Amino acid sequence: MLHLASKSPRRRELLRMLGLEFGVLDLDIPELPAPAEPPEEYVRRVAREKAGAGLLRMSGQPDAVVLGADTEVVLDGRIYGKPVDAADAAAMLRSLSGRTHAVISALSMVSAGRELQAVSVSEVTFAAMSEDDIAVYLATGEWDGKAGAYAIQGMAQSFISHLSGSHSGVMGLPLHETASLLRGFGLFPARASASHDGPEPMR
Ligand SMILES: Cc1cn([C@H]2C[C@H](O)[C@@H](COP(=O)(O)OP(=O)(O)OP(=O)(O)O)O2)c(=O)[nH]c1=O
Numbered sequence: 001m002l003h004l005a006s007k008s009p010r011r012r013e014l015l016r017m018l019g020l021e022f023g024v025l026d027l028d029i030p031e032l033p034a035p036a037e038p039p040e041e042y043v044r045r046v047a048r049e050k051a052g053a054g055l056l057r058m059s060g061q062p063d064a065v066v067l068g069a070d071t072e073v074v075l076d077g078r079i080y081g082k083p084v085d086a087a088d089a090a091a092m093l094r095s096l097s098g099r100t101h102a103v104i105s106a107l108s109m110v111s112a113g114r115e116l117q118a119v120s121v122s123e124v125t126f127a128a129m130s131e132d133d134i135a136v137y138l139a140t141g142e143w144d145g146k147a148g149a150y151a152i153q154g155m156a157q158s159f160i161s162h163l164s165g166s167h168s169g170v171m172g173l174p175l176h177e178t179a180s181l182l183r184g185f186g187l188f189p190a191r192a193s194a195s196h197d198g199p200e201p202m203r
Pocket of ligand 1: 006008011031050069073150170171
């Protein structure tokens with residue numbers, strides 16, 4: 001049985017699109033880069049820690065397969081995680097304004113004795129944002145809980161002028177790579193008996 005080790009409603013919605021049945025594990029994994037830790041290594045490490053903690057939680061079930069994911073925004077080698085408050089979000093948006101940044105999403109899929117990993121890197125270009133634009137965006141609240149203080153699945157599309165890469169990857173769960181890992185575990189495509197409620201609206 002597949003379990004998604006994530007509190008993120010976006011990851012749940014995206015994984016549902018692949019038509020599999022899965023459980024959800026609510027875990028709290030500390031997210032803090034080590035000094036001088038390269039961004040991609042950090043994102044991989046956190047995804048692996050989430051999956052590993054999920055597997056530990058499922059230790060009574062030897063056939064459990066657990067998926068963990070992590071997403072960070074990276075600009076000039078600096079990692080932008082989830083903003084702590086609106087002022088932090090404003091500072092992030094000012095830094096991203098008028099520039100192209102990377103969004104790195106890492107996946108780790110584990111079972112007892114096996115791990116597969118994948119990484120999706122996308123490039124996102126922001127148009128220049130005025131202080132007014134930033135204030136309007138902050139008022140939507142969309143930035144809360146999102147790496148880099150924006151959500152590509154929402155109003156942020158009004159200032160994203162270019163995306164090169166994976167839309168689902170920027171949202172937190174790159175579905176092409178997820179499907180590849182699931183194939184590696186013999187879980188994709190889903191058997192016809194798996195129920196599929198269909199995608200729900202993005203938030
Ligand atoms: C850049 C971007 C990020 N995000 C979200 C995806 C992730 O949920 C979040 C990055 O934080 P993460 O730490 O990757 O994930 P999370 O804390 O939300 O959930 P969990 O650790 O329990 O799996 O930012 C968007 O929804 N849209 C975007 O455009």
